[in-house]
Amino acid sequence: MDTLSELISILNDNDxxxxxxxLKQKNKRNDVKNIELFSILKTDDINKLKKLYGxxxxxxxxxxxxxxxxxxxILFLSNKTFEKNNSEAHEALRLLVVSKFLLENNLxxxxxxxxxxxxxxxxxxxxxxxxxxxxxxxxxxxxxxxKEKLEDLTDKIIKNQELFxxxxxxxxxxxxxxxxxxxxxxxxxxxxLIDLITNIAETYHLKPTDFFNYKSIxxxxxxxxxxxxxxxxxxxxxxxxxxxxxxxxxxxxxxxQLYYHIHIVYYLxxxxxxxxxxxxxxxxxxxxxxxxxxxxxxxxxxxxxKFLILQSLNLHFTxxxxxxxxxxxxxxxxxxxxxxxxxxxxxxxxxxxxxTKQNDRSALKIFAKLLHTDMxxxxxxxxxxxxxxxxxxxxxxxxxxxxxxxxxxxxxxKNRYKKYxxxxxxxxxxxxxxxxxxxxxxxxxxxxxxxxxxxxxxxHQKENQDVFSLSFIxxxxxxxxxxx
Numbered sequence: 001m002d003t004l005s006e007l008i009s010i011l012n013d014n015d016x017x018x019x020x021x022x023l024k025q026k027n028k029r030n031d032v033k034n035i036e037l038f039s040i041l042k043t044d045d046i047n048k049l050k051k052l053y054g055x056x057x058x059x060x061x062x063x064x065x066x067x068x069x070x071x072x073x074i075l076f077l078s079n080k081t082f083e084k085n086n087s088e089a090h091e092a093l094r095l096l097v098v099s100k101f102l103l104e105n106n107l108x109x110x111x112x113x114x115x116x117x118x119x120x121x122x123x124x125x126x127x128x129x130x131x132x133x134x135x136x137x138x139x140x141x142x143x144x145x146x147k148e149k150l151e152d153l154t155d156k157i158i159k160n161q162e163l164f165x166x167x168x169x170x171x172x173x174x175x176x177x178x179x180x181x182x183x184x185x186x187x188x189x190x191x192x193l194i195d196l197i198t199n200i201a202e203t204y205h206l207k208p209t210d211f212f213n214y215k216s217i218x219x220x221x222x223x224x225x226x227x228x229x230x231x232x233x234x235x236x237x238x239x240x241x242x243x244x245x246x247x248x249x250x251x252x253x254x255x256x257q258l259y260y261h262i263h264i265v266y267y268l269x270x271x272x273x274x275x276x277x278x279x280x281x282x283x284x285x286x287x288x289x290x291x292x293x294x295x296x297x298x299x300x301x302x303x304x305x306k307f308l309i310l311q312s313l314n315l316h317f318t319x320x321x322x323x324x325x326x327x328x329x330x331x332x333x334x335x336x337x338x339x340x341x342x343x344x345x346x347x348x349x350x351x352x353x354x355x356t357k358q359n360d361r362s363a364l365k366i367f368a369k370l371l372h373t374d375m376x377x378x379x380x381x382x383x384x385x386x387x388x389x390x391x392x393x394x395x396x397x398x399x400x401x402x403x404x405x406x407x408x409x410x411x412x413x414k415n416r417y418k419k420y421x422x423x424x425x426x427x428x429x430x431x432x433x434x435x436x437x438x439x440x441x442x443x444x445x446x447x448x449x450x451x452x453x454x455x456x457x458x459x460h461q462k463e464n465q466d467v468f469s470l471s472f473i474x475x476x477x478x479x480x481x482x483x484x
Contacts, residue, residue, distance in 0.1 A: 004070045007077070008041050012338075015080070016042060022076050034069045089130065092121040096134055103137075108144045128164040135160060169204040170211070174219050176200050181223045194239050212247045214257035214264065220244075221267040229384050234274040234466055241271045262291045262303055269310055276467050278318050285311055301336065305343035309350060316354055317467060325354040342381060345370065349389060356396045363396060374416060387417055387429070388468065391436075395475050398440060407440050428464060432472060439476070446479050 011019065016038075023035050095118035102111035115138055122131040135157045142150055180196060197211055197220070211220060221244060224237040245268055248261075269284035288307055292300045308331055315324035328351045335344065348369055355363035370377075370389065377386040390413045397406040414433065421429050435454065438445055445451045455476045458464055464473060 004066060004073070005041055007070070007073050008038065011042075018080070019073065019076050023072060026072065033065055034072065037065055037069055038073075088121050089125055089127055092118040092125070092127065092130055092134070095121075096130070096137065100137060103141055103144075108141070111141075112138075112145050112147070126163075128160055128167050131160050132157075132164055166206070166210070169206055170216060173200045173204045173206060173211075174216070176203075177220065177223055181227050194243075197240075212244070214260040217244050217248065218260040218263045218267075221264055225267050225270060228271075228274070229382075234271055235462075237271070238275075241268065244268070258291060258294060259299060262288060262299055265291060266303065266306055266310070273310060273314055273317075274467050275465070276317070276470075278314050281310070281314050285314070301338075305331070305340065305347065309343070309346050312350060312354075316350075316357070317471075321354055321357055325351065325358070328354070345377075345381060349392070352396070353392060356392075356399060359399070361400055364400065367393060367396060383420070387413075387421075390417075391433075391472060394436060395472070398436070399475075403440055403443070407437075410437055410440065428458075428461075428469070432458070435476070446476070452480065 020035055020038065023038065027034070095114045099111045099114035099118065102108075102114065115134060119131065119134050119138070121127075122134055135153065138145070138148070139153060139157065142148065142153055177196070177200060201207060201210065210216070220240070224240060228234040228237045244264070248264055248268075265284050265288045269281045269288060272278070272281035272284060285307060288303070292303050292307065308327060312324040312327045315321075315327070328347050332344070332347050332351060348366060352363045352367040352370075355366060372380075374386055374390070377389065381389075390409070394406050394410050394413065397403075397409065410433065418430065418433075421427075435451075435458075438451070455473060459470065459473045459477070464470065
């Protein structure tokens, strides 16, 4: 899908109607075809598209029209986003824009009131870049403001400049962290998170404690979860997670940092879940649910599916499989009009997984809804998620004795991911895939003690204690365990 079509795809029906009205008002001639092109691209009607400029769409008029439509859509979306955003940061920005307009029109008194209000908001939110612009505007017109001393204003500017520079160094350090984590995905390197943060802090003249505010903790926990997920070993980030949890528990709840706080508690809940500390995970989820309802639930819908998925996984792995299944099934049957595609895909995979664990063949129908290619899922959900999804599919069909199909899917998996797994040093998965292949080619091998010993050895390896890794390994063990 091209960029213009992707932009159009995010518009709902009301947005589309408003955009057409916007184009109509903007058009100065009646023969402009931008509204017609928009309608065609919205419905993806190839035949009408051919009629618009003929079958040869390489003609200059067509591409010029597309370019103008793209620019109009970007402008429309920017205006709409600015109008609809009710955050305090945007309120401060609006006040700054209004104050500049008032100053240019010699309305000094209301202008300085707007600037002061904007300054208070930006300072409270620690928006140092925005605060810099506000203070610079006040400085430019300070000779017209008798209520603020120049010395006080310059002191504010110097103090804010120091904070702004520190934030910039933190952002640079975070960029280096992101690059380091990216390299772990490419090369399979294992890093010590605490040592890495300490070294980066020295490079950018930061104290390690500078990383322990809500935003920094959120940023690093986000990366740490990605890193641990890639390595399939959440014990690698335990030291940092424990320190982050301790700091968060000591800090008073801060409504201005609610977005980051909810994310942090979610990552802590996920860390506990992956390490099979289910009670701790559930306690963090309770905190998360409470925070999601603060400020009139402004972030509730943004985090709801993440919360629900992790809650259902905790239920499943603590023996409450039916309740976990009912939660995700109910949610899939009652999806809101707007939802994140990634969350729904996760819900579908969970539903299929839970049904499989109950030995319910309807899991195959649920899984069949995951229709996209591996490449699409890799871009949307990540390589690790796609690998897990493929392994679940193979084991699912093996469980329901569709051995030929399972062998076919396993071969496709090897063709696509064996080189990647070798490159990132994931010998564990390669070894596990080899065991699956042996079982599919000869199901009776499950009764050989030598085969069982390999599975049990894998079960007790320290690096395989992640809840998902154990879940795959235990699938084999369930095959020879007595049925209850």
